Amino acid sequence: MTAPTLLVIDDDPLILQCMKLCLPEPDYTVLVASTAEHGINIFRQSRPDAVLCDIQLPDRSGLAAASELREIDRRIPVILITGHGTAETAITAMSNGAFDYVTKPFEPDEILPLIDSALETSRMARRPAVLPSDKPMHTAAADQVLGRCDAMVEVFRSIGRVASKDVAVLILGETGTGKEVVARAIYQHSHRHDQVFHAINCAAIPENLLESELFGHEKGAFTGADQRRIGKFEICDKGTLFLDEIGDMSPVMQTKLLRVLQEKEFERVGGSKPIKTDVRILAATNRDLESAIGDGSFRSDLFYRLNEFTIRLPPMRERGDDVPLMIEHFFSAFARQLGKEFISIAPETMQSLCQHHWPGNVRELQGVIKQTLLKASGPVIVPAFLPPSFHRDPKHDITTPSSSDWRSDLSRLIASRLAAGSFSISSDIHDEVDRVLIEQVLKATQGNLSEASARLGISRPTLRSRLKQLGLTRH
Numbered sequence: 001m002t003a004p005t006l007l008v009i010d011d012d013p014l015i016l017q018c019m020k021l022c023l024p025e026p027d028y029t030v031l032v033a034s035t036a037e038h039g040i041n042i043f044r045q046s047r048p049d050a051v052l053c054d055i056q057l058p059d060r061s062g063l064a065a066a067s068e069l070r071e072i073d074r075r076i077p078v079i080l081i082t083g084h085g086t087a088e089t090a091i092t093a094m095s096n097g098a099f100d101y102v103t104k105p106f107e108p109d110e111i112l113p114l115i116d117s118a119l120e121t122s123r124m125a126r127r128p129a130v131l132p133s134d135k136p137m138h139t140a141a142a143d144q145v146l147g148r149c150d151a152m153v154e155v156f157r158s159i160g161r162v163a164s165k166d167v168a169v170l171i172l173g174e175t176g177t178g179k180e181v182v183a184r185a186i187y188q189h190s191h192r193h194d195q196v197f198h199a200i201n202c203a204a205i206p207e208n209l210l211e212s213e214l215f216g217h218e219k220g221a222f223t224g225a226d227q228r229r230i231g232k233f234e235i236c237d238k239g240t241l242f243l244d245e246i247g248d249m250s251p252v253m254q255t256k257l258l259r260v261l262q263e264k265e266f267e268r269v270g271g272s273k274p275i276k277t278d279v280r281i282l283a284a285t286n287r288d289l290e291s292a293i294g295d296g297s298f299r300s301d302l303f304y305r306l307n308e309f310t311i312r313l314p315p316m317r318e319r320g321d322d323v324p325l326m327i328e329h330f331f332s333a334f335a336r337q338l339g340k341e342f343i344s345i346a347p348e349t350m351q352s353l354c355q356h357h358w359p360g361n362v363r364e365l366q367g368v369i370k371q372t373l374l375k376a377s378g379p380v381i382v383p384a385f386l387p388p389s390f391h392r393d394p395k396h397d398i399t400t401p402s403s404s405d406w407r408s409d410l411s412r413l414i415a416s417r418l419a420a421g422s423f424s425i426s427s428d429i430h431d432e433v434d435r436v437l438i439e440q441v442l443k444a445t446q447g448n449l450s451e452a453s454a455r456l457g458i459s460r461p462t463l464r465s466r467l468k469q470l471g472l473t474r475h
């Protein structure tokens with residue numbers, strides 16, 4: 001996979017230097033320009049994934065440069081760098097489609113999550129998700145969405161039926177089954193494809209921040225709100241908003257979301273002026289929303305609003321002959337990417353892979369195939385190259401009750417939280433588990449965020465925000 005590319009336009013050589021240092025190769029490619037003219041030329045030639053642009057440039061204002069960039073490609077996320085006196089201008093620019101802004105002086109910790117989120121948004125909006133019914137697109141950045149089994153053919157048919165209609169779509173399926181790919185395909189095949197697309201992972205953002213992320217806030221709305229902020233519902237006017245992990249949204253936020261979906265208007269937090277918005281909502285979750293409605297944790301009226309059309313992705317274990325098809329496809333695609341020789345898969349390897357249960361679905365399959373290829377020597381993939389879990393005696397699998405050490409440790413931890421009278425046991429425990437998990441995976445990947453997020457099966461922005469929430473520093 002090619003590294004995401006950021007274009008930085010600033011006449012301050014320190015900022016250019018700092019961005020190059022903070023976003024090192026091979027994780028990122030950073031292009032730099034010190035004038036608007038030069039930046040726009042680089043943009044035309046290299047089509048970076050996101051732009052960081054100073055609001056005051058020697059040859060024109062950063063706002064003018066940002067709107068020229070958006071004339072070339074309306075989907076490009078532009079983050080503006082402002083000084084204290086110019087923040088108000090940047091806020092106005094956000095209502096005209098800029099991605100976000102940051103005020104000088106800023107710390108890397110402040111800007112890096114924004115940059116990651118802009119790069120991720122850009123990837124989702126611009127990387128084509130190619131369906132079997134599409135004309136072949138010969139672009140390296142195209143994702144070929146695979147599937148011939150009846151359930152997947154139905155998914156493709158549904159995307160075709162619903163993409164051009166302006167209705168909310170609820171995408172359901174286990175983790176790693178391709179919900180984000182489907183959201184991208186719907187957006188890219190819709191008549192809003194050249195308008196803004198933003199994605200929010202509702203599970204990765206704490207409730208109070210999520211509210212201001214979605215609706216924005218007025219200056220002074222709460223402690224720390226020292227500037228007005230424009231939320232996604234305002235930025236995405238005429239565009240598309242993808243609400244991932246919607247099943248994790250708190251009841252309070254569900255009520256607020258329902259209101260904007262019903263009335264097509266909202267107020268910024270701390271504001272009283274109603275703001276009209278025309279946003280197409282795509283939502284996804286791996287939770288069973290029907291039972292969440294049953295136990296009262298998800299509002300049924302919101303469910304019906306989001307669920308004007310449902311697309312249900314089958315888990316891998318129900319995709320029959322698609323599994324060997326995908327295995328063959330990913331082996332050739334990743335071998336090319338990794339520069340590995342690959343001719344064939346030994347029948348025993350294929351059998352072992354086909355018999356696997358794939359709880360992590362397509363994402364897990366991709367990870368296993370990459371690991372196998374990295375280990376492989378020679379053009380035939382024999383079972384010895386498969387990851388250790390494929391050779392382990394199932395008796396020793398951590399999910400079997402016989403290996404009970406970690407279970408008793410965990411249950412001691414839960415008991416201690418109960419004894420301490422905690423009312424946040426679920427998040428206490430998840431935080432503890434994530435701490436160990438993330439630290440270990442980061443260590444194993446020498447602190448490489450891209451690799452660690454790929455191995456964890458979460459996006460880089462989610463990993464970065466989790467690191468911040470848990471107070472972990474990078475290794």
Ligand SMILES: Nc1ncnc2c1ncn2[C@@H]1O[C@H](COP(=O)(O)OP(=O)(O)OP(=O)(O)O)[C@@H](O)[C@H]1O
Binds near residue numbers: 144176
């Ligand atoms: N049908 C498919 N053909 C090819 N690749 C696929 C297919 N479905 C999913 N993928 C790939 O599998 C990976 C996981 O997909 P995606 O992120 O869309 O899953 P998800 O359901 O959104 O996962 P999560 O619930 O964890 O957010 C991605 O790399 C995606 O490109």
